[in-house]
Each structure stands twice: as C-alpha cells, then as structure tokens.
Amino acid sequence: MIAGLDPLFLGDAGTMEVLLIVVMKVVVAFALLLVSVMLYIWWMRKFIGAMQNRVGPSRAGPFGILQTLADGIKLFFKEDLIPNKADKLVFRIAPFFSIVPALLVFSVVPVAGDFSSGGDGTVTWFGNKTFVQLADPHIGILFVLAMSSIAVYGIMLAGWSSGSKYPLLGSVRASAQMVSYEAALGLALVAVLMKTGTLSTHDIALSQNGGITDWGLVITGFVPFIVFFIATTAELNSPPFDLVEAEQELVGGFHTEYSSIRFALFFMAEFMNVITMSAVMVTLFFGGPGGYYPSFGPAWLWGLFWFVGKVFIFASVFVWMRGTLPRPRYDQLMDLGWKILIPLALGWVLLLATLDVFEDRGNDGGLSQILVLVVSVTTLTLLAGLLMKSITIGKERREAEGEEVFG
Amino acid sequence: MPDDTKTNEDNDGTIPSTMSHGQNVLHPNRENLLEVIKNLREEGFVVCIDITAVDYLENPKRDLPASVKPERFEIVINLLSHTKRERLRLRVQIPELEPTLPTLFDIYPGSEALEREVHDLFGITFEGHPDMTRILMPENWEGHPLRKDYDIGKIPVQFKEAPGS
Amino acid sequence: MSQETEINESHGSETAERVFRRGEDSAILRLSESQVQSYTPDDDRRMVINMGPQHPSTHGVLRLSLEMEGETVLRSKPIIGYLHTGMEKTGEQLSFLQGPTNVTRMDYSSPLFGELAFSLATEKLLEIEIPERATWIRMLMCELNRISSHLLFQATNGMDIGAVGAMIYGWREREEVLRLFEKITGLRMNHNYIRPGGVAADLPDGWRDDTLRVLENLPDRLDDFDSLFTGQPIWHERLQGVGVINSAECLALGITGPLLRSTGYAWDLRKDMPYLRYEEVDFDVLVGSYGDCFDRFAIRLNEIRESIRIVHQILEKIPTGDYKIQDKKVTPPPRSRIDESMEALIHHFKIFTEGFKVPAGEVYVAVESPRGELGCYMVSDGGPKPYRMHIRGPSFTNLQVLPHMLQDCLVADAVAVISTVDPIMGEVDR
C-alpha cells in the first residue's frame, strides 16, 4: 500500500534518510504555500489596482510586496473577541476547519518532476528517486473532493456559531452553495477519471505529458473543464460567486464577527484555496508540470516552471473575474448549478461513457462511430429539452398558485 | 404687494383663494379640507408634491383673505397637475390648542412620510394616519424643533443606548 | 414626441391599490424604532433583520428594518433621521445671502440644485430678473452637476451589485467634472456658487476649453459603462424585473425624477414647466418601459448623454454680460469702490452683516434635480432672513417607495433596489 505512494519507499534508502526527505518536503511545501499566498494577495491587489487605474499597495516594502505581511502582523497583534452569544468552542474551531483542508489539498498536487514526453514524473534527490509532491495516494482526487467538502464546515460553523443574523444567513448560503456545486464538480471530475483511468493525481498528470493534445482539457472535450471551472469558482466563494461574504448584502457574511488572527485564518484560507484549486485544475486539465522541456537544466526545474506559470495564469483569471463581474443573486446561482451545470456535466459524462464503451467493443472507426455519436447526442438533446420543459411547467404551476417565483 | 387678495368664485364660492407669485393658493379650513382635496384630485391634481407647516408665532400678521382667521400653525400642501402643468397650494390654519388635521393618506399615500415629518418637527397630529410616530428625531426626543419657541442653540448630547444593543 | 399624449394615456390599466393598503396587508412594517427591537414575529420562520444605519449598501445612514422569511423580504420599513441636521431651523438663522451655504449641504452629490432652488425662490420673492449670462451659467453648472451626480450613481450602483470596478470608473469620471467645478467655484463640493442675484463669480479664463475637454472624454467612458454593464448577462439577471413599480403607484406616492420616468411617464420639469432657459435648448426626456431597476439604471446612464448634449448647446448660446444682478439692494458694490467711497463700504458692510431685506410673502419653486423635483418653499416676513425655509427633497419622498418595491424580494434584490432609488441621505434627513 505504502509502496504506491512514492518510489522513495521502493528504493534502498534508509529509514532516516526517507524520513528526512519527507520532513523536508513537508516544511518546504508548507512554507512555499504560505509565501505564495502572501504574494498572491499582493498580486491581486496590484492587479485590481492596475485594472482600475490605481497604483495599488506601494508603501510596504518595495512595490508594496510586503503588504500582506503587514496585514498579517497587524491582525496577529489585534484584540481577539468571542461574542457573548457565540457557541464558544465551535467559534474557536471553525477557522481551523477552513485553513487545514486548504493546506492539505496541496499535498496531493504534483508540483514538479520530469513530466516531459516519456518522463516518469520523478526526480532524483540525494540519490533517491522521488515525486515532487507530498503524497500520491491512490485515491488522490477523492482526497481533494473530501477536503474541499470539509472546508465547507469551516464556513458553515463559523456563521452558525457567531450567534448573529448576518453570519447565519451567510452560513446558510454557504452550505447550500457548496452542496450544489460539489455535485457538478464531481461530475466534471468523472470525465477526467474516465479518460485517464486513474484516481492518482500523479498518474493523471503523467498521462497528459504527450503535449497539448493529451491534456485533459482536450481529451475530455472542453465541457468538463468549463463546468469544473465555474463550479470551482462557486466552491471557492471567489467573486463573482462570493455570496457567502457578499459585503454589500451581508456585511461580512460568515466572518462578520471574527477579528484578529481568526479572521486572518479565514482570509488566508480563502486565497490559499484559490491557489490550490488552480493547481488542481492545472493537474486535471492542463497537464500539470508538463510542457516544453529544453535539454539544458534539470528537468524538474522546467516542470516547476510550467506548473507555476499555469497556476499563476489561473489565479490571475480569478482576480480578473473579481475585478470585473457583478455578483449574481443567490437563486440565480442555484439555478445555474442545478439546472445547467449538473445536467450538462452528467450528459457529457454519459456521452463520453458511450463512446468509451463503443471503443472497447472493437470500434472500426467508420460509419458506426458517427451513428453512435448522432444517436447519443440526439438522446441527450431530447433529455435536455424535457428537462427545460419540466422546469418551465413547474414554474408556471407555481406562478398559477400565486407563489412568488424567482429567476 | 404681489398678493392681490380676491374672492374666488370657482370653488363653489366657498374656498377663499389668493394669488402668490403666479401660483394659486387656496385657503380651505380643517373641516372641508378632505373634500376640497378630493375634488382637486379629480380635477387632475394627482400628485401631492409636498406637505409642510409654518409656525407663525412671531409673525401673526400675514397675507390671508379676510374670511380666513389666522392661527398659529399653518399647513401648506403643494399639489401638482401634470395635465394642466400647474401647481396649486393649500394653506390650512391650525390652532395652537388643538393641532390636529385629518390625514391625506387615503387620497395620497405619498403623504405618509411628509405628515410624519410635520408631526415630528411641529407637533401637529394627523388623525387617521397609519403610523403617527417621529421620523427624523429620536423617538424619545422632547419638544418639536421647528416650532419658533424651540431654541436653536446647541444642547448636550442626549446619549441614549444604541438601538439593538 | 408629444408630451401631452404621453401623459393623457397614463397607463389606464395600472392601479395604485398596492400603495393604499393599511395595516397587515401593507408592505410597510409599521412599527416604531423601539417596537422593531422587541418585535418577534409569530411565525418562527420569520425574523426581523436590521440593515443599517451602518451598512455598506445603505448609502450612508439609511436603516431598513426587514421582516424576512429566509432570505425573502416580507415587509420592511425605512427608518431615517440618522443624518438629521436641523437645516431648516438653521436656514431661519441665516440671511438670504448666506442661505445657499446651508442648502448646498443637503443633497451633497448634486449641491448646485439646492442652491438653485433657494436662489430662484429668493429672487421670486424679491421680484428681480437676473442677467441673461447668470442664467446660462446656472444652467451650465447644473447640467454638469447632473452628470457628476449620475456618474456617482453608476459608481455606487455598480459596487452594490458587486462590480467593484464600476465604483472606481464612476469615481474617476466624476473626478474630472469635480476638477472643473473646483476651477470655476473654488470648491469640489458644497460650492455656494449660485446665490440670490446671480452666481458668485464669473467663469474663469479657459473654462470653455476645460469644459470641452470633459465633454470630449465622457462619451467614450460612457460607452465603457455600456460594454461593462448594459449588455452583461449577470447584470440583466440582477436588475431586470426587480423592484417593479408602475406610474399610478408613483403618482400616488409623489415619486418624481428618474423613478417616475422609468415607468414610462415622461415628466421632466425642465421640459414641462421650464425654468431658467431650458425651453431654448433641445433635449429628450428619457422614459423606461418596465419600471424596474434596469430601466432606472439605463435612464440615468443616458441622461448623462442628454446632459452632454445640453452643455454643448449652452456653450454655443451662452451670452456675455453680467454674472450677477446690478441691483444695489441685493448686490454689494464692487471691491474697487470700497477703497474710494465711504458709502460703498457701509453698503458692503450692511449687506454682509445684516443682509438685504426681502418683501413679505411666500413662494414655492421647484427644479428638476437628478433625483426628481427639488422644491423650495420660502416664507419671508419682510426681514433679512427667511421666516421659514423648507426644502422638498426628492429623495425623502422617493424613499417611501422602498417597502413596496422590496416586498417579496430577496436580500440581494433589496440592495439593488435601494441602490437604484439612489437616495442621498443628506437630502432625506436634512
């Protein structure tokens, strides 16, 4: 079982050596993630500033790069408060529910390694072959899903335990939003899993190292990626889907009553999640650390370069959306999730499955394949039409009964 | 004087009327106010633009038709007719001892806030108003600030507990 | 477009039944402030939540008590007075010359309209005609002010819906207009520029070029707003069909300005009861067709374009001449005369300490501010100070529409509705 996690354990390295390497990986991953969150928040503020013709933070350190550090230190030395009406224990625990999963998810993401075409995604450090990722469990992707679900508890419990109305509304929104989009997220993942045939993140990344045509994005046919991307945005509470903490509606949403370091933990978790989910997206759909590997320099460094570059682009896209898009309403968000994304993802998975099954039965690549495609697409279109019709009818009935209908 | 006082025959010969700087001013009394306004609304004065009051404590003499007895308070109602493109003002005398007036809410629901404001700042009660409470000042405030016998000067902070605490 | 027919048609099928309701049926939560605190609804699925007075989307210090079931608003009540400044009382202590200083601070996003209403009322009481140039300068400034005020609306509205960028863009454009104001009046806000008898000072050198520069830049920027919002699907979803009101309800509630026009009722004082020289400029009155938040947004956006049109015409037509009336009763003697003449000095001193006397009488004057009809009711007892000065703030009356629009909305819609009603609390509370 353990042997599957990392080639390190297969080699002839001594226990001490293995332990040291693992500990080193843990420490470096932890530190790098924290630093990258710090830089990311700074970049976000600068980037939004630039979009809005402003300068952005410029006084803390060169180019204001230490801005987040200043925020952190300030929050750390600020007075803490637990409201009288709060459920004290839960109120204290909630921030950790938020930050710990955010940190843990990153442990299954392959950060670097030789992912060039034909490479095996390993590096050799101190004479030992190993993965540049903390762990590679067989159920890697399920771990990601599990952790992102647990993060909901942080937000939900924080809002509930505050003993105040606005946070409560925020927490109710959070639970509904997360539950709805978890389904779409999972279905979009299924497409990737079906195509790659593995749950291990390392193997998924490795299976895409043949160039752009092998990327999950292309082999699953774009749609799962779009669904995954939108669902992730909602899952992350990143604008425009930041209804949970919508400042204009709910003051601060779930973290209204939080101050000091507890608030800082939420703040950090939010942006850390953006980075980790960007990384997951890169792993699933964009070939992870794969890319063009020149002949000079160590291969793992190129892997790191490609990985960081891709994550950076995604993280910036999130900032871009934050700066431009207005926020949809709560019920519209639910509609999008249940009525569009889930059926779309489900239909796409069915289509992919049909094609796969057909391929397994000995596809001759000719007319019959086109026939299967046409039949499947027609069936799905019919189903989609039925769904739309039923939604319309349901809406009309409710309207006839005199109930207020939204959306 | 710009105001030429004359008796108006249009409104059944009962409502005294004046001209003030190009605008018609009617002077109904408290009893026939509602009826007058209902008639005016049917004539096309569909919008009640403004209701305010004046405290004539320090200026008892003013331009009023001879048939109108000046009182301390005066309610001023501004109506607007979109079709005629015309404004009309109603000035109702309110005695100091019995500062009440029937509400216009059932004719113009938009008068709700305006009447509350007059109530708040002048202490004139509108009978039949659905919500006759203070609107601008804190609820437990003493006095009616826009009355002429209310001092303008600064007063110490009336520090009450914050709402909701 | 014939205004007359528009008004006579006046949407016969619409009723204002909704706004006449009393008691439990009403959309208004008729509880006083202290009752709201202790009120617990019978149905325990409902709760009362307070929005404001310190809340990011209540435009200052508006407080809304919302009775909600889940996130749906059932009844609500705007609670105001948190910015009550006693300006009407203060107005009775200030002379007619000092008056504009006071009223300009009411609607602080369009200060010049308050000054204009006050000055027009005073002039009507004085029965004086101000010089032609002064009138045109007033028009110029007011239209520029309308632009800046509507830009402010674009900024806050965008922010309330969650588009943070709009906030900055609206502010950036508004800043251009404010700089022009600073050059002309000396202040960015609260100008005290329009005074009884004319304006405070003539337009400075180079004002024409500066104004043209602002006007040249603006249309492009407005197109940016169009591309950012007007065609945006999320924006449509959020605003269309939200906070709907019809003309009959608007009239019953005394609603004016863009809110009334959004219901398809073309009523604009500039067109229908012209003041200043608005009959000499060409512009369109914009109306909506649904009376929803999107119409109100679109009307305000396009009114900026109309104002730009008006300002271009003003630039062509503005005459030369005096910028204030040369009536010794109202206007102090010029500076240069004070050094030479004892009488001039005394005269100057008298006007600025005691103020000029205004004949007794009462008058109501209304102008079309960016929010609706801004009226000034003034009573003079023949002294140098108004006996009573009352401002009819459009925001104050418009605010009454909130409970009706909010009924059966979600909290998120509430934010959009408040934002498109665009109340300025300084004018509401005075």
Add this chain to the structure above:
Amino acid sequence: MPKLPILGETSNISEDGLAGFDHNFLTGKIEDLVKWSRTRSMWPATFGLACCALEMMATGAAHYDLARWGMEVFRASPRQADLMIVAGRVSQKMAPVLRQVYDQMMEPKWVISMGVCASSGGMFNNYALVQGVDQIVPVDVYAPGCPPGPETLMHAILQLHEKVENGEITRRRKEMDGGAGIMVEQRDGQTATKVIIGK
C-alpha cells in the same frame, strides 16, 4: 567603523556595545515591526455619514488611491477595522450608533474626525447635531475642511501613521480610562451624572 550592508550603522558599537547598533533586521524591536505593520495596514471601517463620505470614497478611488497605504480594504464589519473615519455630521440620533460601532471595533483602534461638522458641529450649531464627535469617541486626528479634500484626508491619515509609529504600542488611552468620558446630562433638571462609557 564602516556601515555594514545588513547591520546598518555600527559606529557606536565600541561605546554602547550591541545597543550601539542601528536597528536592523537582526536587532530591531518587535515593537517597531508591529507599529510598522499597523501603519501599513490600517483598515478603515465603512462609516460614511454625509458630504465627507463622498470625499472619503473619492480618496479611495483612482485619482488619490488610498490603496498605496494598504487602506483600500474598507471593512464593513467593525470587528476587522482599525480606523474609524467619522466622515460627516453626527446627529443626536446617530450618536449612540456611532458609539456602538466604535465599541464593536477591536483594539488597537483609531478615530479620524473628518470635516468640521464631525469635529465641532461646523456651521450647524443647532439642536440636531452633536457638537463635536469627541464628546462620544476619543479622536486621534482632526481633518479640517468642509468637506476636507482628498489631500487633506490623506494628510490626516499620514499624521495618524506618524502618531502610531511614535506612540505607545498598548494602553493608548490610559489617562482616559479607555473611554471618552461622556457627560450624560439629564434634560429635565435632575442632577447630572457622569457616566464613563467604554471602560
């Protein structure tokens, strides 16, 4: 002694020992770090009241950009805010609310009284306004003007930064028992009682 690249000025080291070092990243006080962070990241509460609120927002917008000092993070929740900019006139009705918001803010917290209305009642010397917000909350910096332009507000903020950097790190208002020392006067002629709120 030469100036070392990391350690800074070291010329007094022979006389004063280690205390002779300029403060650098090795010998600097954590107190200075905390103060530095507070000046660089002072999140204002959204507390706009009247005209000044517009100028406050204008200060945050593109032309003036408070973000340079890390201040674009206007916090709607007072729990997370450090600075309350009382922007505008404070009415008698608003006073308790203002005080409540102040009490909800967590230490360390500062107050800028923006504009003459907040500072002294301004031109409105009447029944409705609190004649100076310092009767309700302790004020650190007064920004003059009606309304103060963005430049004035920025100046006030910079003054506050200076005050924070030179001031004590804790117990900022010991002499005032941590409160504003509000006099609550009975209006109907009863004896006045002094109530200190916020202790």
